[in-house]
Each structure stands twice: as C-alpha cells, then as structure tokens.
Amino acid sequence: MDFESVIGLEIHVQLKTKTKMFCACPAAKEETPANTNICPVCTGQPGALPSLNKSAVLSALRAAAALKCEIRKYSVFARKNYFYPDLPKAYQISQYDRPLAENGSLKLPSGKLIRIKRAHLEEDAAKSLHALGSQELDYTLVDFNRCGMPLLEIVSEPDINSSQEAYDYLTELKRTLRWVDVSDCDMEKGQLRCDVNISLRKAGEKTLGRKVEIKNLNSFKAAKDAIESEIKRQSGILIRGEQIAQDTRLWDEARQQTVPMRSKEMAHDYRYFPEPDLPPLVLNDSEIQKALSEAKKTPGEVAQEYVKNLSLTMKEAAAVTENRSINSYFEKVVSNSRDPKALRQAVNLFMTNLFAKINELKIKESEIEEKAIKPENLFSLAAMLADGEISSTAAKQLFEICWDNSISPAQAVEKHGLKQSSDTEEIEAWVREAVAANPEAFSDFKAGNEKACGPIVGFVMKKSKGKANPRIVADILKKI
Amino acid sequence: MEKAIESIKAVKEGKTTVSKIVENFLDKIKKEDGQIKAFLEVFEESAKKQAAEIDKKIAEGREPGSLAGAVFAIKDNMLYEGHEITCASKILKGHISSYNSYAVQKLLQQDGIIIGRTNMDEFAMGSSCENSAFAKTANPINHNLVPGGSSGGSAAAVKAGFCHIAYGSDTGGSIRQPASFCGIWGMKPTYGRVSRYGLVAFASSLDQIGPMANSPEDLLLGYKAVKGFDEKDSTSLRTQDENGSYKGLKGLKIALIKGLAGQEGLEKDLAEIAAQLPQKLSSIGAQVMEIDFKSFKYALPAYYILASSEASSNLARFDGFRYGLSSDAPDLMSAYMKNRGAGFGPEVKRRILLGTHSLSSGYYDAYYLKAQNARDFMKKELEEVFSMADIIITPTAPTAAFALGEKISDPLSMYLSDIFTIPVNMAGICALSFPYGQRKKDGMPYGLQIISARMKDEFIIKAAGDLSCSL
Numbered sequence: 001m002d003f004e005s006v007i008g009l010e011i012h013v014q015l016k017t018k019t020k021m022f023c024a025c026p027a028a029k030e031e032t033p034a035n036t037n038i039c040p041v042c043t044g045q046p047g048a049l050p051s052l053n054k055s056a057v058l059s060a061l062r063a064a065a066a067l068k069c070e071i072r073k074y075s076v077f078a079r080k081n082y083f084y085p086d087l088p089k090a091y092q093i094s095q096y097d098r099p100l101a102e103n104g105s106l107k108l109p110s111g112k113l114i115r116i117k118r119a120h121l122e123e124d125a126a127k128s129l130h131a132l133g134s135q136e137l138d139y140t141l142v143d144f145n146r147c148g149m150p151l152l153e154i155v156s157e158p159d160i161n162s163s164q165e166a167y168d169y170l171t172e173l174k175r176t177l178r179w180v181d182v183s184d185c186d187m188e189k190g191q192l193r194c195d196v197n198i199s200l201r202k203a204g205e206k207t208l209g210r211k212v213e214i215k216n217l218n219s220f221k222a223a224k225d226a227i228e229s230e231i232k233r234q235s236g237i238l239i240r241g242e243q244i245a246q247d248t249r250l251w252d253e254a255r256q257q258t259v260p261m262r263s264k265e266m267a268h269d270y271r272y273f274p275e276p277d278l279p280p281l282v283l284n285d286s287e288i289q290k291a292l293s294e295a296k297k298t299p300g301e302v303a304q305e306y307v308k309n310l311s312l313t314m315k316e317a318a319a320v321t322e323n324r325s326i327n328s329y330f331e332k333v334v335s336n337s338r339d340p341k342a343l344r345q346a347v348n349l350f351m352t353n354l355f356a357k358i359n360e361l362k363i364k365e366s367e368i369e370e371k372a373i374k375p376e377n378l379f380s381l382a383a384m385l386a387d388g389e390i391s392s393t394a395a396k397q398l399f400e401i402c403w404d405n406s407i408s409p410a411q412a413v414e415k416h417g418l419k420q421s422s423d424t425e426e427i428e429a430w431v432r433e434a435v436a437a438n439p440e441a442f443s444d445f446k447a448g449n450e451k452a453c454g455p456i457v458g459f460v461m462k463k464s465k466g467k468a469n470p471r472i473v474a475d476i477l478k479k480i
Numbered sequence: 481m482e483k484a485i486e487s488i489k490a491v492k493e494g495k496t497t498v499s500k501i502v503e504n505f506l507d508k509i510k511k512e513d514g515q516i517k518a519f520l521e522v523f524e525e526s527a528k529k530q531a532a533e534i535d536k537k538i539a540e541g542r543e544p545g546s547l548a549g550a551v552f553a554i555k556d557n558m559l560y561e562g563h564e565i566t567c568a569s570k571i572l573k574g575h576i577s578s579y580n581s582y583a584v585q586k587l588l589q590q591d592g593i594i595i596g597r598t599n600m601d602e603f604a605m606g607s608s609c610e611n612s613a614f615a616k617t618a619n620p621i622n623h624n625l626v627p628g629g630s631s632g633g634s635a636a637a638v639k640a641g642f643c644h645i646a647y648g649s650d651t652g653g654s655i656r657q658p659a660s661f662c663g664i665w666g667m668k669p670t671y672g673r674v675s676r677y678g679l680v681a682f683a684s685s686l687d688q689i690g691p692m693a694n695s696p697e698d699l700l701l702g703y704k705a706v707k708g709f710d711e712k713d714s715t716s717l718r719t720q721d722e723n724g725s726y727k728g729l730k731g732l733k734i735a736l737i738k739g740l741a742g743q744e745g746l747e748k749d750l751a752e753i754a755a756q757l758p759q760k761l762s763s764i765g766a767q768v769m770e771i772d773f774k775s776f777k778y779a780l781p782a783y784y785i786l787a788s789s790e791a792s793s794n795l796a797r798f799d800g801f802r803y804g805l806s807s808d809a810p811d812l813m814s815a816y817m818k819n820r821g822a823g824f825g826p827e828v829k830r831r832i833l834l835g836t837h838s839l840s841s842g843y844y845d846a847y848y849l850k851a852q853n854a855r856d857f858m859k860k861e862l863e864e865v866f867s868m869a870d871i872i873i874t875p876t877a878p879t880a881a882f883a884l885g886e887k888i889s890d891p892l893s894m895y896l897s898d899i900f901t902i903p904v905n906m907a908g909i910c911a912l913s914f915p916y917g918q919r920k921k922d923g924m925p926y927g928l929q930i931i932s933a934r935m936k937d938e939f940i941i942k943a944a945g946d947l948s949c950s951l
Contacts, residue, residue: 040579044797046572047559047581047678051714081793081839083816090796142801271839273848276685276790278714 002203003235007166007227008117008158011173012151012193013183014124015059021123021150022050022093030189034143042148044088049277056150057281060100060121061288062180063152065295067116069104073283075120077275082268085142086126094122094153096272100281106156106176107300108168109314115157121281124149146190152182158197158208163227170194170220172300178323179299187219194223199244200234209234210244214258216251226251230258302327310334316347319355325365332375337383346382353399354378373403380409393466394418421467424476427460430468431476434459445477453477484550484644484698491538491549498531498538498549502593505551509596509642515623517615518636520556521564522596527551534591545591547705552587553637553646556597557604558689559678560584567680568612569602571798571805571823581678582713583647583689583706590705595643598633602825603795604654604682606630607897610888611827618884619662621924625881628658628897631692635662638692645693645702649679651686652783653877653901656913659692660876660927663915665699666692667941668901670934671908672717675710681794683787684715686905696945699912703937721935726942729950730765735869738770745878745896750926753917754875761873764950769869775861778854779903780895784831785838785851786906791828792835798823830891859907866909866933871943874900876913876927900929910937914944916951 017027023041040048064071078096104116126147130140154173160166174185174192185192194217199209214230217223234244249258297305303317312320320330333346354372357363363371381398384390390398390413401412413419421427434456435442444452456477460468482490490496506524513519534548554560557567559577561584566572580588587594601611609617609632617632619625620640627636631648635658638646648655650668659666667690674689681687691702710716740746741754761768800806800819807822809815824832838847865872877897887894904911913927930944 043802045578045803046565046567046575046680046797047557047577047676049677049713051712079793081796083796083799085799085801085812088797088802090799091793269841271793271836271841271844273789273793273839273844276683276715277681 003200003231003238004203004205005161005227005231006158006199006201006208007160007162008197009156009160009166009169009223010195010197011154011156011170013063013154013177013185014191015056015150015152016181016183017053017055017059017150019053019055020148021053021056021121022148025148028145028149032145034141034145037145038147042088043144044090050093050275052278052281053150056121057100057283058287058291059150059182060119060152061283061291062295063154063177063182064101064104064119065291066176066180066182066298067101067104067106067119067154069101069116069119071101071283071288071291072098073288074098075100075281075283077121077278077281078272079275080122081271084125085140086128086147088126088144088147092123092125093275093278095120098280106169106172107298108165108172109300109318110165110168112159112165114159114165114169117155117157119152119154122151122153123147124151158199163224163231166196166227167220167224170223175322176298176300179321180295181324193217196223196227196230198227198230198234200231200238210246212244212246212258213248214251215248215261218253222251222253225256226258229256233258299327310343310347311340312347316351319351320347323365325368329368329372329375333379333382336376336379339383339386341386342379342383345385346379349378349382349385349395349399353396357399357403373399374405377402377405377409384409384413388420388422388469388471389413390418390420391461391466391468391470393461394420417465417467419467420469421464422469422472424472427464427468427472428476428480430460430463431456431473431480433463435477435480481641481694482644483695484693484701487551487644488547488549491544494538496549498534498591498593499528501549501551502527502531502595505595505641505643508640512640513642515618516620516636516640517617518598518620518627518633518640518642519553519596520566520568520599520612520614520633523560523563523594526563527593527595530588530591530593534593537591545589547587547590547592550645550701551593551595551643552702553596553598553634553643554584554594555600555604555631555634555646555648557600557649557680557682558584558597558647559680560594560597563597565597565680566614567603568600568614569823569825569828570613571800571820572803573613573805575803577678579678582675582710584678586706586708592705596637598631598637598646600633600648601630601654602828603680603791604630604649604651604687605791605827605831607653607657607894608882608884608887609633609658610884611825613825616884619881621663622881622922624883625924626661626884626886628661628877628881630654630658631666632658632661634692635659635664635666638662638664638694645691645698647689647702647706648692649682649687649689650901650905651682651688651787652905653898655690655692656901656911656927656929657877657897659913660915660925660929661881663925663927664692664694665696665912665914665944666690667699667703667912667937668904668910669703669707669937670717670910671905672713672715673707673721673910673935673937675708675713675716677710677712681790683790684794685790686783686787688905696914696941696948700938700941703941707937717935719935721938725936726939729943729946732766732871732943733869734761734766734768735771735865735872736768737773737776737872737874740874743878743899745893745899746875747879747919749919750875750878750880750917753926757873760951771865771869771872773861773865773903775854775858776903779858779906780899782851782854782858783898783902783906784834784895785847786855788831788835789838789848790835792832792839795824795828795832827891855906858903862903862907862909863933870932871940872931874929874931876900876929880919880922880924880926904929904931909934910940912940912944914948916948
C-alpha cells in the first residue's frame, strides 16, 4: 500500500529586538545568570501591565512581507489561558482569531510553493529546568530571563509531503528570516523552535488522515529524522489495518523514535479572549509599505535572478544569497561591469578563494565588508584573468597579496612581475627549451595524445614563473 | 473638618505643619477606627517620616509639592512600594509591593501623604465590604450598617475624617455606591484617565481608580492629582479633558431615564425623590428630557459575564509559586488546588467559576461574545444620549446602606446594588455620586449619580457642585 504523508510545520522564531515584547527588560542573552533579567511585568507581579514593543511589530511585519502574507491593518492580541509554572500570568499574550499576517507562501529551491497559513506575535514563556534526582530531590527550577521575549509563530499549510521537503522548508525559512534581519534563527540557542503535524493517507485520497503532533525537535536534522520515523510508524499501523490515535508525541533523540506525551499535559481549553490590557494593533500604510519594500525580494528570488541574468549555477546563486552581508558584497563586486567573462571569473574567485579565506579566518558575516579584500579589487583581479593579463596561478597569489588592501591588484602585478607574457618570441624560446627537456612527451603529443603536453606546459610555466600565457604556449606547441 | 485645599493653603501660609496635620489624623484613627475598621493598615511610620521631610523642605525655604498638607488613604489594591498589599485576600497576605502604582507615585511626587491602606471586598468583588478576608468595616454614620463596597474602607475613612481624600477603584460602581452609602462624594473617571499600572486588576476593561472626598473641591483636587497619560498602561488616554465647556446650570441639558422610578428594588423614599427631580431641575433653569435606555436591562447580566471572564484570567496568576500564600503539596496540580483553594474567599471563587465557564470552548459565543455585543450596543446608545444631553442623572444605588449580614448570603440581591452604576463602566464614560436626600426612617443618605461622556470628568464635578447647592 502506498501512502502519502501530509505535513505542516509550526515554527516559533525569537525576534531580534533590543527589549522584550511587553516590558523594558533587555532581550535576554544566553549567558545572563538565571532570573536577573526580569521585572514586574515579565514575572506577572500583581498590578503590572504590558506595553507593546513596537520594534517587535516592525520585525514581524518584515517577516510577514518576506513570506508574502496578507498583512492585517487591524489585528488583535488575545490571552491564551493555561496554568503552568513557566507562565507567570497563567496566560500567554498571543494572537488568535485576528492575527497580524495570513495567507502567505514560501518557495522551496525545487520550485514548490509551501503556503503559509498565518503568522502571529506572541510572548515567550520562562524556561523550566527539571532536576533529575531521586524521588525526594525531584524539583523544577524556573528561569524567567526568557519570559516575555518576542516570538513570531509561523504556521504552514499541510503542503509538505516528505521529510526532505520539511528540511528544505526549514532551511529556506531560516535563510529568508535572516535575510530580512528578523532573527538569527539559531536553533541551538532556542531562537527557532519547530513542531511538526503529520498525517498519512492512501496515495490519491483527498481526505486527511488522523493528525499527530511531534514536539521536542532540536535541530533541522531531528525534524527530518522524526518525520521519517513517524512515517514508518504510522504506515505500519495503517498496514496492520489499525487506526492512528490523534495525539502529541515527543521526539526521543537517543532512541530515534517518537514517544507519546502524557495526555494530562495536553488536555487544554485555552479560553482565548481579546487581551483587555492592550488595544488592537493598528498599523498605518507607511509602516506596511516600509516593511514591504524592505522585504521586496526574498533570497530565493534574488538567487533565481542570478541564475537567469548572470548565468550562475543554482549552487553558486544560493551561496551568494546566503545572507545579506555576503550578498551586498557580491552585488558590489558584480556592479563593476556586466562583461560576462569577467563576471564568470569573479564568481569563480568568490566560490573558491573568497569563501575559503572567510572560513579560514573565521570571519563573521557582518565583518566581511570590513575585513575582506575590497569588492573592486576582487573584480579587477577577475577582469585581468578574463583579459588574459594574468594566469589563474598568478590570480591566486595576487588574491593573497591584495587581501588586506594595502596594495591594488594593478600595483601588485607590477611589483611582483606577475603579468602574463604574450610575447611569442620569448614564449617560443621557453617552449623549445621544454621540448628539448621532454622529447618523449613531445613525440607522444605530436602522435595525437593531447594530454601528453602536460610536462611541457609545466616546464614552461616553471621557467616563466607562471607568466607565460597558456593559450599562446598551446598554439606554439601545435605549430612547431 | 478642614478640606484638603484648606490644609494645603494653611501649610503654604505657615499656619501649620504637615506633621501636625498627620498627627491629628493619626490620633483620630487611633481613637475611632477600632469601631469602624476602615483601615487594614495605618502607615504611621512612613506617613510621619514623609511629613517630617516635607516640613524640613519648607523650613529650608524650598518649594514643597502641590499636595503638601493633603492626607490620602489608598484602597488595598494599589501598590505602594515597601508596604504590604493584600486586596483583602488571604492569598496575598504578607505580600510587599515591589514598586509604586502610577497613582501612588504621582501622590508621592507632589508631597501627598499616604496614611494607610483601606479595607475592601476581596479583589474588589462585592458591594458591602463584607467579602474582606480580614475585617468587616462599619458605616461611620450607623455602625450596624455596611459602608458599601467594594471601596467601603475608603468611603468610611473619608466619612469618619481619617484622611482628606481616599482612593478607590470602580469596576461596576465600587467607588460611587459606597460614596452614596456613606454620604460623601465619589467619582469614577473616564476609562483610561487614571493609569491602572500598579492597580491589582479585577476586570481590566472596566477598572478605574478614582477619588472619594467630602466636597466637590477636594474631589477635583483628588482627581487632578492622579490623572494623566502613562506609557506603562496601554489603555491610558493621551487626550486632554474637555475643560471650560461647563457654563452653569442654566440651560444645562439633563437627561433622566424613563421608567426608572418603577425599577424593582428601588426604595420608596428614593423613588419619591426621583419623581420630584424633573420639576426641581426645571425650576433651576435646566433643560430636562426623558430618554429611553433600552439596553439598561442587559447591563447587569452582561457585566457579570465580562467582569468575571476577565477576573478569571487576571486572578489566575495567584498560584503561590512566586508570591503569596504557598503550601507544600505532593505535585503540581495539588499545589494549584491547595494554594488557590485556601487563598480565595467564596465570592472570588464564585466569579472565577462563572468567568471560566463563560470563556470555555462551546460557551464563549453564547456568553462572552453576546455580552460583548450588549456592551457595544450600550456604548452606542449612551453616545446617542450624549449627542443630545450634557449629563444623565440617576440614583447612585437603589437603596441607602443596608444592614451588616443582610445580603451576604444572597449574591443576586447584592449584585442589584450596582444596577445604576454598571452601565458607566461598560461604556467607559465618567460619573460621580454626591449625597442627596435621606431615608426617612433612619436618616441614612442617598446619592445621586451624574453621568457624562468621555473626558467630561471636570465638567461633571463642576455641574454636581452647583447641583448640590441648588437642588
């Protein structure tokens, strides 16, 4: 029996803001000691009231625009009521029937469109730290530093049909949200959290099967593994002719399988109602327009343009749209000329030399402009390569010499004598010397074995210190 | 007794000191509050210290704050840093405020003295002050009667002369009804006029802090001292009061609600007073009109659904984990049940249950949503009235003060006490109560309620001041 898996993802993204969502506490840093970054508002003291952090709203707006959502000019905060020690007010301020954004979409690199059902603002809960001791020492500590941090919940439609698609969706979502500077989306730091909804149905069927929710996914890979394991589990049940129980399960990383969550923890009636302490969130046109212009193109769209207009491969296009900093650097490089040959050389330098250097020196994305070779210098290297003024070996040397921008590529070429020689007489002298030194290779070459010229060319390059233009070397070899 | 404005003047002129004024009030409280029990705690030490500091300031020739010489009491649901706050509930007993409420902050900044925290119905739920977990406050006029509620302690403190001005909070009538029962002035400002930051919430969309005093002059002073925009309360208003629009009683357009005299539960003497009003008002040159108030009958049921719904959520934070009553329990669920079971009184529990039910899935549309619609309708209807009339006059409560214990076991008849005051909270507009007329058998005061549109707060104080002299 063939099954189709129907998957939807619920993502919580921590927004990158200076302060928390409803109070003036600084947005918590990882290393802050427990319960030091708190105030009456975020610990739910009697009498404390929330006041909305506008920059969280603007951040969410950019995300909504990047995810092609319809933005609601009039959205409403709501209280989600439930009792738990990590929720100091015993309700979470969230959005319910009138969320900030709805009906968006995200395009995967494969071209498939995943619809976004809604995106809404809410506050984070505190962090529970369960002590694992004997029965007598069984206790839980609560750290409120995280409590009240701004979150954006992004809910996809069940348009995802495989674990790989889920993985691609997560990757593309992360790239997009980083692109519009909404969040760093570091899962290890809890900046992105993911819940999976999954059901199976017989291939071709229209009705949805019973839905299972999977929580406790700590990485994109865990999400992928959990989905694969859950597909196996559910199809096993269906093949046996049994029914799937609608429940919430946890991913057990060590055992590589989903395990049921205690039902007591999920029997909630959240009793949503409009938050009376906050007026409806009313956005003006200029705020919406600004967000739309800031999120005009997603990295995916920019990459598509590079493939189409600059003849980049998908892999290259993805690399130079990985984040805003690298992309703005790339844009500066290619803005120097639209000559396709020079452009191609520039992309080659980018993909090999530049990324290698960035990795080697562990340069952060925000420091690229400041610490790397200037874009115009990188481009002039590419242009010289394209014009045959320098060899690729020389380009590699020059890249290192010019990295710290203390000397321009033109000056460096002069100073180190790296200009490629196209002087046929000089080259012919080198070639003849090389042929004399490698008679066997030469006769093989003349007999039709093109590859046999290797040692000869190598000899010429060594003799000329890399300056001999390889094209002219080849021409002379054929001639003599 | 001296008014606050007179004491402030006397201090300014050097005729007395703030310390002397405070001593006088403390003496009176010591002598008489054992009988009345207006206060849950008298802040003797901090009040004296505050007074000494202000006097020192004056002695050194520095300018004191504009309230120097005025003495205030606060309801026990307003936070005063370093002082205990309980909301008259066992669940908060011993809790020390970690910050100042906006209103308290404003009083302190202007050198107002805060002399103590007053008794109330637990979490402001009640109309007689009998729902306090700690004390039963007596009506200073007749100790066998209730002072009204929920701000009963504040009303009694003002009436008994324990302070110049007391603050209460009014969610459905909790300032105006006790003001009426104790024969003083009490005002519920326009929603958003006084910041709710640091007021322990009962029903967020209805709660409002307001002043209680013995005269319209002090009522105005008490109102102006705490009003203003506060960025920490997102429902706080930036707009200014409508000043200067009051032109005297002559030609004042006054609306009276048709058929109100026949309202069930209205005391006979009060019905007679109400019946005479049109003629009396006309005789002083006011323009009287009778209006239909169709949504009036929905006010009480809609209010009890909305206020209880919000309360069920607002009071959920009292779990004993971070502050308040806390006891050992074997697991999480037992901890919630034990702490909240022991901490809340019966009326609070009743309303939490009512509110939780109204918000439950499957009931939300039938209760909460319907009540919200009734509220919107009421708001619109009142807006229409104020497009024609300047003010509405009604009795504040259907009766004068009732006896201690008389209604405590009959919540529905207790709820009826707020039938005239609730629509004002539902519409977010302003109203005050001033003493007018008496019950013949025992001379207990009645109150008249003056209602007007949003931001007409000072307008109604001026109008009521004139009415109380002319009627």
